[in-house]
Amino acid sequence: MKTQVGIIGGGPSGLLLSQLLHRKGIDTIVLERQSRDYVLSRIRAGVLERGFARLLHEAGVGDRMEQEGEAHTGFYLAQDDALLHVDLKKHSGTNVIVYGQTEVTRDLYAARDAMGGTVIHNAADVTPHDLQSDAPSLTYRIGDDTHRIGCDFVIGCDGFHGVSRKSIPADKMRLFERVYPFGWLGVLSRTPPVSDELIYARHDRGFALCSMRNRNLSRYYIQVALDEKVEDWSDDRFWAELKRRLPRAVADALVTGASIEKSIAPLRSFVAEPMRWGRLFLAGDAAHIVPPTGAKGLNSAGADIHYLYHALTRYYETGQMDGLDRYSETALARNWKTQRFSWWMTSLLHTFPEQGAFGQRIQQSDLAYLFSSEAALTSLAENYVGLPY
Ligand code: FAS
Numbered sequence: 001m002k003t004q005v006g007i008i009g010g011g012p013s014g015l016l017l018s019q020l021l022h023r024k025g026i027d028t029i030v031l032e033r034q035s036r037d038y039v040l041s042r043i044r045a046g047v048l049e050r051g052f053a054r055l056l057h058e059a060g061v062g063d064r065m066e067q068e069g070e071a072h073t074g075f076y077l078a079q080d081d082a083l084l085h086v087d088l089k090k091h092s093g094t095n096v097i098v099y100g101q102t103e104v105t106r107d108l109y110a111a112r113d114a115m116g117g118t119v120i121h122n123a124a125d126v127t128p129h130d131l132q133s134d135a136p137s138l139t140y141r142i143g144d145d146t147h148r149i150g151c152d153f154v155i156g157c158d159g160f161h162g163v164s165r166k167s168i169p170a171d172k173m174r175l176f177e178r179v180y181p182f183g184w185l186g187v188l189s190r191t192p193p194v195s196d197e198l199i200y201a202r203h204d205r206g207f208a209l210c211s212m213r214n215r216n217l218s219r220y221y222i223q224v225a226l227d228e229k230v231e232d233w234s235d236d237r238f239w240a241e242l243k244r245r246l247p248r249a250v251a252d253a254l255v256t257g258a259s260i261e262k263s264i265a266p267l268r269s270f271v272a273e274p275m276r277w278g279r280l281f282l283a284g285d286a287a288h289i290v291p292p293t294g295a296k297g298l299n300s301a302g303a304d305i306h307y308l309y310h311a312l313t314r315y316y317e318t319g320q321m322d323g324l325d326r327y328s329e330t331a332l333a334r335n336w337k338t339q340r341f342s343w344w345m346t347s348l349l350h351t352f353p354e355q356g357a358f359g360q361r362i363q364q365s366d367l368a369y370l371f372s373s374e375a376a377l378t379s380l381a382e383n384y385v386g387l388p389y
């Protein structure tokens with residue numbers, strides 16, 4: 001088999017790039033190691049930047065998001081019983097859209113099917129070859145049969161645990177990482193959200209987040225220690241702990257119910273430099289990870305895909321490699337700003353075992369400053385709605 005762009009990973013990054021390129025007449029093949037049902041069973045991001053939404057429209061998959069997603073012009077920060085509103089519209093001129101990553105991925109799969117796009121599921125042992133040549137290839141196995149795909153470029157959209165980043169010699173890369181001393185225990189429940197907008201809560205017992213997917217599907221998180229096991233958290237125990245961390249009025253209004261999904265995700269900040277090696281380009285979680293506090297994981301993947309889409313289109317239209325040659329530097333410049341914001345939101349709102357009384361006071365004064373300064377709120381808002389591509 002031969003294609004122009006071989007993509008490893010059928011998550012949102014790989015599917016979005018494949019869809020965008022196909023609409024420009026550029027041929028791609030996506031190799032996904034899981035089944036489609038498995039990919040669509042994962043519950044992940046919930047907030048889209050406007051830039052990401054524009055990219056979905058450019059890919060022809062923005063309609064359901066507009067119909068079923070919710071435009072949010074603000075969110076709340078809670079500290080003990082205080083509930084402070086961050087007016088995104090006032091401080092940034094725009095808003096975010098609440099529309100789950102699962103639905104984005106579902107829409108992208110439907111669009112790939114409608115265009116006859118090639119997504120190969122259950123592709124085992126995907127392996128890139130000859131990445132330093134101008135004729136790289138991908139091999140993969142389905143059952144006992146091994147297949148090879150020749151391509152011009154290989155795009156690694158295979159997430160943090162994928163094969164693409166590991167295909168770059170260790171001495172050609174610099175890795176930057178911060179692992180946080182806690183995780184997020186998340187629950188999805190068919191209950192009405194406790195608030196019309198998201199609530200990020202700082203509490204001495206630990207961080208909590210009240211989010212949603214729609215008017216009858218709520219998403220809640222609480223910070224937990226790394227050694228916590230999801231099987232030790234009954235629904236009742238989760239709801240009781242969540243209520244302890246919310247302002248009394250919010251806790252009293254909380255509608256609880258059976259969890260339909262419950263999981264613990266570890267938190268890390270991670271960046272791999274460079275995001276290119278020869279004809280291999282990394283995008284999304286394959287290259288960088290952020291703690292979800294700033295809702296930037298999926299959105300920073302979108303920025304990478306925007307850059308790659310334009311660089312690859314320029315190459316196939318003009319033969320110019322300049323956009324591709326600039327990709328890593330451009331994508332990393334924006335991603336490090338996203339890393340900073342996500343680290344800052346995480347440091348502001350979570351309890352850290354080693355922070356001590358001084359660290360708690362710094363967090364409290366950081367929050368107090370935030371709400372005493374238009375400049376600080378403007379900075380928070382412009383980062384949360386998404387920096388320009
Ligand atoms: P993904 O990891 O989504 O997709 C990679 C795909 O590649 C997967 O389908 C995988 O099966 C496939 N793959 C992996 N190795 C392969 C191989 N060797 N061969 C072929 N295919 C391979 N972000 C937020 O903004 N908010 C959140 O609340 C949030 N919660 C998260 C919770 C969890 C548990 C995780 C892991 C991430 C979360 N994120 C969140 C971040 C998440 O949304 C990512 O940023 C987003 O999925 C990035 O998309 P991709 O880059 O496509 O990577």
Ligand code: PHB
Nearest residue numbers: 045046211292293294295
């Ligand atoms: C979510 O709804 O899953 C969500 C929303 C905002 C975040 C993180 C997760 O910052």
